[in-house]
Amino acid sequence: MSSEVTLKHIAEALGVSAMTVSRALNDRPNVDEQTKKKIVEKARSMGYRPNHVAKSLVSNKTYTIGVVIPEITHAFFPEVVRGIEEVTYGSDYQLFLTNANEQFSREMEAIRALQSQRVDGILISSSQTVEDFSFYEELLNSRTKVVFFDRCVENLGASCVSVNDRSSSTRITEHLITTHNIKKISYLSGPQEVSVGRKRYRGFMEALEKHNIPVNDDWVIEAGFREKSGYNAMNKLLALPPEDRPEAVVTVNDPCAIGAIQAIGEAGFSIPDDFAVVGFTDDVRAELLKVPLTTVHQPAYEVGKRAAQKLIKTIEHEEEPAENIEVLTTLKIRESCGCGEE
């Protein structure tokens, strides 16, 4: 039963026209109260469920939003998604979630599929290796509204919600320099094709410059956003002759830091005595590590919320201007930087 009830079925059952049924169910004016009541009742009893597909076809609006995230198991992103949902729940929008698994090709496919689904807008955190800018340019020329979050593609004129990556990176690096008087600092960077990769790297460099610390190229290693890459990068540092090794390691994010920490442990060194390590994210695991990780806390939930709000505004108001929104981080000083536990 109730398998495919349409407006027409209800109309026939009551001897009225489909249009009247449509009007009644959508609270349009010019429908007799009596008729309306009858229709609403009948619709319920027949188990009518409006067909959004048909609705979308005529209105050219789907009330759906696509979300493209690079890595669903990186705890930061589920938290962002919760923030997004906080906004969409209660609005009329539904979420299409896609996971690019850090591959640009999958990201493109996902976006294309979302466009075919005629989503009204897309929230994108870009994957590791962005190669083809023309792809984004085309996307932004289409009817689909776009807001980037966290990993933004810049200079396209789209809105972007991120955290103050650069200055946060500077700040946590300076903590090592000024509080712990460490000068030999290594950086495990993210890919430079990605905005956060670039920004955090710049922030790190800025801290060195500010304190007149020369850069040692051997200590800047392009790693990646995942544990594995942090692990590998750290092993490269450990392969250096002892006297050429840094005293501290600044990493692009917590998973990378956790990988590095594992490598350090396996090599028989200890944290923070042999190497101070700091991260960026404030992953759920950060405070649970044997030596709790000093890191930058990113308000993921807030980022998601802001991004979703901005996107909905952009969808609903043609003139909504593009903007960059920066949500501020906080420093989480724990023990991996050398601060005592108290």
Place this chain on the structure above:
Amino acid sequence: MSSEVTLKHIAEALGVSAMTVSRALNDRPNVDEQTKKKIVEKARSMGYRPNHVAKSLVSNKTYTIGVVIPEITHAFFPEVVRGIEEVTYGSDYQLFLTNANEQFSREMEAIRALQSQRVDGILISSSQTVEDFSFYEELLNSRTKVVFFDRCVENLGASCVSVNDRSSSTRITEHLITTHNIKKISYLSGPQEVSVGRKRYRGFMEALEKHNIPVNDDWVIEAGFREKSGYNAMNKLLALPPEDRPEAVVTVNDPCAIGAIQAIGEAGFSIPDDFAVVGFTDDVRAELLKVPLTTVHQPAYEVGKRAAQKLIKTIEHEEEPAENIEVLTTLKIRESCGCGEE
């Protein structure tokens, strides 16, 4: 440009009919090779993107799957989603993700919305408090195919992919009894309205019965799936007079265990000496805790994969029989049960 290219536009540009364009782009027979080439080329150059909304309306198929999960920040679920995606990526299906935030009302709303979107099928892990079975019965009578995973609603005739909850729960409880010779065991249970809540509870009871350990009602506390509830439940146990307290705590899942562990720590007790604690999930945090958590490892990724496969089969073959699929867990013996570190 390229804002809204339709078949008709291409057809007009080339002086052919829309039908021919449709045939050409869908690789249907009876289209001249020459014509086809021209059409394909033109479609690309005009930036044509097929309108899935229109396609769905005529085919009555959307190639979309809805996913309803109860809590996106519980690490188990993102991992399940990854498994689901592994299957849908490479298939033609797109995922609608919704998060019920452990509220049945939100779950219902999500399902209704998904039905309006005319998804071909829905993967559901049910929220904490299932009240209205008629709702599910109606759902199963509709055209929408359903597969439950992890938290199944039973006896509805729908397929279900879960882990061997009951026997795993028995096994980890027995570990405490036989290996550590503990008899005073408490259970922080999940809500009994949810299948995993029931099953794990039964598994626990079965272990006690098997070893002739009488049940102490004060020690069985209905907690919940979240940290907060584990924390509160543990505090109830700690409020008992010292001689009435258990020696071990079996919990319904890792977040609950982690909450309990926090309460134990705050009360100044130590694990496993004062209280042994075991969990269920194998959360990322489990092995990182100060005293690594003994728990049941759930193959989340596998659960997601199987559920998605089964759903797609159910969508594509009318006669596909419903079945219960159990993916097997493994015991992760760490230190919180009292096992020494080695």
Place this chain on the structure above:
DNA sequence: ATTACATATGTTATCGATAACATTATAATA
């Protein structure tokens, strides 16, 4: 009583793609 106008309802066309049927062109066969 007649025009004017609001209210309630029905009819037709439309969104974009395609199934089902119709037509034309081309090649193969008798």
Place this chain on the structure above:
DNA sequence: TATTATAATGTTATCGATAACATATGTAAT
């Protein structure tokens, strides 16, 4: 050459909901 397949293309109707227009009532104003 006439006849008949077969390939290539066009036309119309359809999916479900609704916008735009049309019609039928009733009520108020003149």
